[in-house]
């Protein structure tokens with residue numbers, strides 16, 4: 183009915199067992215570890231992400247499970263990405279795996295009813311025409327479907343999914359020897375505003391060794407300038423469910439102050455060149471890896487400046503552990519570039535686009 187399972191049942195079951203064992207070990211050992219370190223231990227990133235999403239909206243985020251035909255003839259994987267749209271409205275993108283990217287198999291608009299987010303409607307994909315009744319209640323996304331399969335056979339079945347969090351593997355990456363630490367939560371010594379170069383940075387330092395854009399304070403740029411480098415940076419977009427497009431968690435990371443890697447809450451969207459991970463109006467991400475708002479995300483960026491005789495700069499961007507630009511040529515500046523002196527070094531510039539986006543753990547290795 184839907185795409186074939188791409189991993190073996192054995193591997194799938196093994197990963198579930200590993201997950202359950204790991205969860206058990208963490209649950210037993212974490213409080214001991216935290217207390218034995220006198221509370222100095224880093225927050226577990228999985229716990230941190232789960233709480234941040236749940237506190238914002240318990241329905242929002244990644245769901246994972248399976249569909250099963252009532253007659254037991256077939257079973258397969260199913261995921262959903264639920265986006266909060268404000269005023270009790272939601273959208274759910276359904277697919278067989280997160281890695282399948284865009285477009286989703288089918289999309290259902292949802293709404294709050296009592297204490298449940300309901301997603302009912304017609305799902306038409308790959309010759310199947312189904313009527314789905316589903317909803318999220320008490321931490322489970324479940325429902326039923328009926329209709330006709332591609333071969334014309336009448337089918338019916340159930341879906342069951344649970345919340346899952348996909349964490350970036352480079353969250354909390356430590357600066358290697360020789361790295362320049364640009365921000366570790368302690369101060370803004372490495373930074374200045376792009377417009378007023380005198381005076382202190384007016385952005386806020388916030389809980390969790392992070393900084394937060396202060397609307398209207400202006401963008402900031404590193405005092406140091408760089409040529410070729412590897413940059414690690416963590417960010418999270420605010421929860422702004424009623425906003426859309428460029429007004430939803432917008433900021434940006436400008437390389438050499440000239441090329442913007444967009445920061446935006448584009449969770450559940452296609453992944454265009456003006457959305458999260460896009461090189462603004464130059465290149466869309468190969469896949470949209472944007473996490474839900476309030477979840478910490480990572481950019482690991484390798485930048486090579488234009489050299490005499492070369493056509494331009496090149497960039498590789500890894501977003502939440504997945505390469506979304508692979509040695510992409512940057513043949514022009516993006517809007518908002520600080521200057522056009524492309525053969526000169528430039529700073530790392532973080533954009534004030536009026537939204538309270540946060541950044542943390544920023545470091546760079548010169549190449």
Ligand code: MG
Nearest residue numbers: 432433434445
């Ligand atoms: Mg931007």
